Amino acid sequence: MAATRPTATLxxxxxxxxxxRSTASRAIAGGSISRAAYDRVAAAxxxxxxxxxxxxxxxxxRTGLRLVVATSGPSPEILDDPYLDRVVxxxxxxxxxxxxxxxxxxxxxxxxxxxxxxxxxxxLGGVILINPTGWLVDVLATLLPGRVASIGVGNPAVPSFxxxxxxxxxxxxxHLYAAGRRRMAMVTGPGWLPCAARPVREYGRLMxxxxxxxxxxxxxxxxxxxxxxxxxxLRRWPDTDAxxxxxxxxxxxxxxxxRDCGVRVPDDVGVTGFDDVPFAALAAPALTTARHxxxxxxxxxxxxxxxxxxxxPEVLFPSPMVLRASA
Numbered sequence: 001m002a003a004t005r006p007t008a009t010l011x012x013x014x015x016x017x018x019x020x021r022s023t024a025s026r027a028i029a030g031g032s033i034s035r036a037a038y039d040r041v042a043a044a045x046x047x048x049x050x051x052x053x054x055x056x057x058x059x060x061x062r063t064g065l066r067l068v069v070a071t072s073g074p075s076p077e078i079l080d081d082p083y084l085d086r087v088v089x090x091x092x093x094x095x096x097x098x099x100x101x102x103x104x105x106x107x108x109x110x111x112x113x114x115x116x117x118x119x120x121x122x123x124l125g126g127v128i129l130i131n132p133t134g135w136l137v138d139v140l141a142t143l144l145p146g147r148v149a150s151i152g153v154g155n156p157a158v159p160s161f162x163x164x165x166x167x168x169x170x171x172x173x174x175h176l177y178a179a180g181r182r183r184m185a186m187v188t189g190p191g192w193l194p195c196a197a198r199p200v201r202e203y204g205r206l207m208x209x210x211x212x213x214x215x216x217x218x219x220x221x222x223x224x225x226x227x228x229x230x231x232x233x234l235r236r237w238p239d240t241d242a243x244x245x246x247x248x249x250x251x252x253x254x255x256x257x258x259r260d261c262g263v264r265v266p267d268d269v270g271v272t273g274f275d276d277v278p279f280a281a282l283a284a285p286a287l288t289t290a291r292h293x294x295x296x297x298x299x300x301x302x303x304x305x306x307x308x309x310x311x312x313p314e315v316l317f318p319s320p321m322v323l324r325a326s327a
Contacts, residue, residue, distance in 0.1 A: 008048035016044040046303045049097045066101035066123055067091060067305060071130040074192070076106045081221075082277075083294065087130060087151065090298035098306055100125055109133060109192060119143045126305035128298070129158075131193055149301040152195045160314045161301045162195055165274065168290030168319030169199035172244055172272045173206045175288070176327060181242035181270055185215035187229040187254060189246040199246060199274070215240065219250050226253025227260070234261055241269055242327060248273035248280045248289055255283070255326065270327030274319075285325035293317050 014024035017040040024041050044050070069088050071078055078084075084104060092102045101123075107114050118124065119140070126147035127140060134155070140148045141157040154160025176184055186203050189196030204214045215237050217229045226245055230253070233240050243258075245251030251273030255265050265271050265285060273280060273289040280287040297317055 008050040010050070012048055013041060013044045013050050016048060017041045045307060046300060049094070049303075050307065065125040066103050067095055067126050067128060067302065068103050068105050068118060068121075068124060069128045069130060070105045070107050070118065070132075072107045072109060072132045072136055074109055079104060079106050083275075084130065086294045087128070087298040090295045091128060091302045094299055094302035094306065100306065107132075107136060111139070115139070128301045128305060131195060133192065134194060147305060149304040151297055151301055152193075154313055156313055159301075159304050161297045161304070162314075162316055163292045163297065163319050164316040165195070165290075165292075165319060166198040166202040167316075168274060168292075168321065169202045169244065170206060171319075171321040172274075172288070172290055172327075173203055175321060175323070176242045176244075176270055176272065177206075177210065179270065179327070181327075182212055183215070183237065183240050184212070184242040184244060185217065185233045185237060185240050186244045187217050187219040187226055187233070187246060187250050190220045191218055196246060203244060213237075219246055221247040221250055223249045223253035223256070226250035227257035228253075230254045230257025231261060234258075234263065243269060243271050245271065245273045248275040248277045248287060251287055251289070251326070252279070252283055255285075255287075266325065266327050272327045276322050280322075281324065283326070288322065288324045288327040290319045290321050292319060 010024055011021055014021045017024060019037055019041060023037055069091055071084055088102060088104055095102050105118060127144060129137065129148065129150045129152065131152045132150055134153055137150055137153060137155050137158050141155055145157065148158045150158050150160040152160060152162055173184065186200065188200050200216065207214045217232050219225045219229050226249065233243060243254050245254050251271050255271050258265055258269055263269050273287050274292065276289045276291040280289050300315065
């Protein structure tokens with residue numbers, strides 16, 4: 001029989017974080033400590049799976065309790081996105097340590113019966129929102145206080161965990177500029193998604209600061225739309241010498257669309273993506289992109305819901321650039 005994993009204590013957290021017990025206690029209670037100390041305590045809590053209060057421990061032991069990973073979007077087809085699979089897998093690993101189940105759900109962009117069913121579910125332990133709109137965050141903060149975390153935008157009552165896609169985009173723009181590219185277009189994410197606006201703003205800021213034209217085509221993170229968008233870019237701006245895709249799927253579609261038009265990548269047009277999905281390294285040419293640490297983000301969000309750990313309202317994870325042949 002496998003040995004039962006011992007329950008982590010506050011002393012374990014303090015020891016791993018390299019702080020005193022009282023400092024660890026203040027961090028978990030939301031008290032005033034340095035940001036560096038808080039970050040060490042929060043990391044120790046996540047690593048040890050520490051649940052900081054008896055109520056949360058009781059919650060985690062309830063038979064049938066589950067976290068719901070709810071992704072918002074215009075239609076249920078968004079559940080087919082492989083990104084959701086990665087989030088659910090990471091959340092499931094955390095929940096397995098607490099005997100809590102995991103389910104996935106779709107929520108529409110406007111209130112509907114799906115939201116009602118979700119909040120009235122007696123087995124609901126908490127919700128992790130993926131790419132929510134602002135109204136959805138506000139509604140669930142009221143209906144499920146203290147039981148919601150967001151991967152995307154949050155609010156003062158709902159902590160958010162996300163990739164720093166603005167900084168990642170900035171690094172890609174700067175790389176393209178250093179390579180001599182001056183007429184860069186961007187195929188964006190969907191217009192309804194708030195967190196997709198950050199890279200667009202950063203791209204626009206950098207282009208304007210350099211006195212360069214801003215060229216935007218709306219995308220939806222899919223390869224099909226990226227392929228069509230490549231043709232739109234060439235029709236509107238035939239002198240384009242680089243295209244930034246809001247996702248790797250978008251960028252791979254752009255490469256296919258450019259190839260359809262007889263344009264060589266990277267010789268004629270450099271292309272970058274965002275995510276660093278496994279196939280990015282195997283594409284032809286291999287895709288220059290920025291890393292999206294989905295597993296780490298989802299793990300932090302799950303710990304926030306299960307552990308009730310107070311913390312900063314927004315945590316942005318770094319997005320290092322990954323240089324390959326496409327740009």
